[in-house]
Amino acid sequence: MLRHLWLTPDEAEALAARLREQGAEPYPTDSSRGDAYGLLVSLYRADIPNLSPEESDPEEPGPEG
Numbered sequence: 664m665l666r667h668l669w670l671t672p673d674e675a676e677a678l679a680a681r682l683r684e685q686g687a688e689p690y691p692t693d694s695s696r697g698d699a700y701g702l703l704v705s706l707y708r709a710d711i712p713n714l715s716p717e718e719s720d721p722e723e724p725g726p727e728g
Contacts, residue, residue: 667709667711675706675708678706679706682704682706686704
């Protein structure tokens with residue numbers, strides 16, 4: 664899934680810090696609890712300053728339906 668967020672620099676830094684904290688949390692490695700899954704998260708400044716909110720969410724239908 665690709666989403667675009669419009670954030671201030673402070674909001675982007677706060678989100679990045681929360682993601683780092685989440686990634687640093689220890690998780691159980693006991694395989695009896697279920698299967699292991701990987702999660703890849705990337706936060707980067709996108710070069711799309713004029714992208715409308717409708718264009719940023721592929722799950723939402725655009726003006727043409």
